[in-house]
Amino acid sequence: MSLIQNTGKLAGRTAYISGASRGIGRAIALKLAKDKVNIVVAAKTGEPHPKLPGTIYTVAKEIEEAGGRALPCLVDIRDEKQVADSVQKAVAEFGGIDIVINNASAINLTKTLDTDMKRYDLMHQINSRGTFLVTKMCLPYLKKGKNPHILNLSPPLSLQPRWFQNNVAYTIAKYNMSLYAFGWAEEFKPEGIAANCLWPATGIYTAAIEMLLGGADAKRQCRSPDIIADAAYSILCRDSKQATGYFYIDEQVMKEEGITDLTPYQYDKDAELMPDFFLESLDTVHSSQYKIQLTGKATPVTSASSMGKSAPPPAAAAAPSGGGGDEGGEIVQIFSKIKGLVDPDMIKKTNAVFQFDVKGDDGGMYFLDLKNGEGSTGKGESPNKSDVTISVSQADFVKLFSGKLSPTSAYMMGKLKVKGDITKAMVLDKLMGKLKSKL
Incomplete structure (x- = not known):
């Protein structure tokens, strides 16, 4: 279900999307394909997975059927040569790169003693190093691109201790993606290249959620990846010289588009939606738009809630009064x-x-x-x-x-x-x- 209509504004552009073989990456790719965008499907799934649907080739076929052009590239974004080769193939095939979507990510929600170094390295090499590497390799072409955008699928920065205490290795790996956007927004400003983050207000039902929670009940509490695809499309259509340096939240982007009824994205319209990680509360999301302020602080534009310094911990829930x-x-x-x-x-x-x-x-x-x-x-x-x-x-x-x-x-x-x-x-x-x- 898509609530933002394609306008054709991105026709002819080329987008490099990491982790595009399933989930959010696939959803964004199919949304852009309707605008006849050229899409580099960069992922490491070339053969069907026994439990997870989608390969670079099945998604490439879907892109072509939706109206776009696809270049499936078997890429492990930890491998410098593979990334460099895929970028060169993209340039040879499409003539350049205008959009980079850093979507590939690894998650492991464990405390310090329970985090083996293989998992630690995986998260930091994909989330942090991979995001930096893909952007670095695409940068010479983004400088020549039309209305160039970098969009990281990563959260607003919050120093609430609860986001660190149970899974510090994952949190830091994910926050690194946001910190790169923080730096790139300023570094690439003279080039007119936008650098932003996009994060969901609620759980999005993907392979990661299925792995962590599984079952129909978890799905009921989530939205579909289509809301992220629609929000990404809206951001990528904006002027790259103006719309840069933001922690975008999907609900806020939709609100800016005049869309307030988001129930079509829900699997169960009557279910209570779970908030996503790294957001203080859904109430905060509903009243705020997060913006990276290039003075070194990150604060909501319209809310008093601070994103650049540690907010006080939430008050403990009060015990019931009188005769509990x-x-x-x-x-x-x-x-x-x-x-x-x-x-x-x-x-x-x-x-x-x-x-x-x-x-x-x-x-x-x-x-x-x-x-x-x-x-x-x-x-x-x-x-x-x-x-x-x-x-x-x-x-x-x-x-x-x-x-x-x-x-x-x-x-x-x-x-x-x-x-x-x-x-x-x-x-x-x-x-x-x-x-x-x-x-």
């Missing part, structure tokens, strides 16, 4: 019901021990063991080693297990704190999908 015994009893009842619903299939698919630190007058420590034996629940410390400890208020705990609040959304909004394996915490989203109708 009902909610305390409700917590006990929830665990009692869960115990009766545990089955071997749930244990096999979840394979985790959760320790809950519930804050409030009637809170305390509770555990949910969906890893050992027939599974167990109880109050106090788990007799088996926990994979993750989740701190949450009484009120939000009840909302989590009644289906009124997604664990991932709660984490994104700072309502839920995690110690341990965050990927295990995200498994809760799958579990809630099974339990919420029965609790």
